[in-house]
Amino acid sequence: MAAPMKVEIQEISQSKGRGFIAIHPICEGEILFEEEPIVCCQFLWNAFYKYAACDHCMKALETAEENARRLCNNHTLVLPHPECCSVNKQLYSVCPHCQVQYCSEVCRDTAWGMYHESLCTRQSSKDPDHPLEKLQEIWRNLHFPPETANIMLVARLIATVKQAKNKDLILQKLSKFCRTTKNEEKEIAHKLLGAEFQAQLDVLRTHTTEALHEETVETWFTPEGFNSLFALIGTNGQGVGTSSLSTWVNNCDDLDLPSTDRETLDAFIDKLYEDIEKESGNFTNCEGSALYALQSTANHSCEPNAEVVFPHDNFIVGLKATCDIQPGEEVCICYLDCCQRGRSRHSRQKILRENYLFRCDCSKCLLEAGDPEETSSEESEDDMEES
Template sequence: MAALLADCVEVRNTDSKKGRGLFAKSHIQKDQVIFKEAPLVSCQFAWNEFYKYTACEHCLRSLEPAEAMARRLTENPCLVLPHPECCGVRQDLIVNCPNCGMIYCSVECYQSAIEKYHKCLCIGSSRDDTDHPINKVIESWRNIHYPPESANIMLLLKMIAMVKQSDDPMPLLNDFSRFVQTTVNEEEQAIHKLLSHQEHLELMRSLVTESMYDDKVKQWFTGDGFRSMFALMGTNQQGIGSSSISVWVKNCEKLPLPGEEKQQLDQFIDQLYEDLEKVSDTFLNCEGVGLYKAQSSCNHSCAPNAEIQFLNENHTLSLVALEDIEPEQEVCISYLDACEIDRSRHTRQKILKENYLFTCNCPKCISQADDEDVTSEDEDDDDDEDMEES
């Protein structure tokens, strides 16, 4: 863990409820990148990949040229993006696995995948064979876990493959064991959020066992062991997103353009995002999940002093300070998205309990403890009624 963290923070035990936490050792300035971290394992969402959001199989970097992605997501085949030089996709560096055709952003990513897990997961010419055991796992997962996606069984398959390929799996198993374990009741809740019916869990267990069984982790394939791994995966994974369009936009913003041309480009980008939202709603990114050792020590607050960003446009996350953080102060992120964090205390508590299995006692929630226990939807309905009466 220490190798992943900057000198300005450290992991400490907090209390029996929160477990570990991340604390500042020295002053951290607003907007400072506290640390960067690549995941132990990551994968793209199954439906995201199925709908042709092209990403590097290893690092999840978006590999579809910005203009092609914009045309697909706006359903406008004639769309032309100005300043094509701002597209960050390096097609000359893209490589495919010579056996199965899996796509990688670089030779380095391909080699890293081969060394860690891809030898076990490469199915060669059977990639389009629906009867191959691994393809049956993925297809069955898609049939029981629809968008908006929050997990992918491939994460567990990669974990198993990493253990299979390792000459000394103990350090890896120790890393996986660091993630928060849940009680039997909490496992039930976590699994219910990912799968609507209990029989789906047994289906996935049998398919994963058929395709990936290994004595090194035989406990993962038992009924109880699979439940625990599934719950661990569901409650600890961090969302990942990348987009060649967003890279193009960021690079356009850096262009030294004269005032009128800059204004025209800004208007074009604003219109582009309106068109994207009309057609594709919020599904604009190559999306997936990963397990991160250091990030997993960050506790939640509804008034966070740091946030996760993906500044490298791949699966490497950056923890960035939202405000000045003083020594001994806990560094907290929000597990809620930008819309959820501004909702009522009762709604925030409900979302956190359903998805992360805890009751939040952050300063913001404590200060709002006397607020009426209504959801944000109830508040919106009351506002609508008041407007109709007036």
């Protein structure tokens, strides 16, 4: 029997809308809930560069050793403690029609029943003239790494509606996500593509319509409706990252080893990550994005009391408390990455306004309300690099 929920969704305020409120005491480190996404998809450039992931749950398909060899460009590398690798290739399966890879028959069959039947090209080798292949190629030419979105997440969303036995139920779930105004939707859609590609939305819409038109959601294929889809994934999409190497490292940390062996292993891992950083930089994971019905309800705070985790190294997301939380307290996560959290109030507000279209009034921002309206030096350096 599943553990009872320790949070419930309540109306927080007119500006925030809904959010999570603790209804029972929550201890630091406790997982508040776990959930599978409504839809999830690996980023296209990530897959193009051979970051192999299950096409459904995004579980990494390379062994830890294969992953490490590719990332540090050392094809003779041997990882110690192979028993710490969780990958079992004997369970892998492929779509018999298009050869897309899955970590198991369960994922293959689930994907087929949910969306893949509509997206399967029925071809064992890629045909560049197939509407879906053309759509992906157009997207890759518009949206270069670092990736923040994926046109195939939109495609899977449409295909999920197309194949749903209860289409109203899917549409009802989607209606509960964060909503924006028409002008904001246009702003988000353009930001996802980049200013230089704003005119390409119609090109994407035309090819998406050609590949996947669905009468149930006819409005999605209008210019306004297509903007709405991009706004939906822009404001509610959650990044997903998986790595067989990270899982191997975590399992190695749990080994009970003599102190000298532990020091040797730790030195090996440190050197491995140094080599990977030199060769691959920060691009170490299989990466994608997903829409989660529950997780998307969590509001932002610059001083959060919870964080998003992926406890099973696949697309299952969890919310974990980062401190003790009392009944009646709102449970918040931080929408900013680790580097952005340390920036000035002005910089944090700028990032949140541009990416999520709201002004933060968390306790940290209120405490720093009197600080000078100055951009953090880190952000200024980033802007200079981009220009």
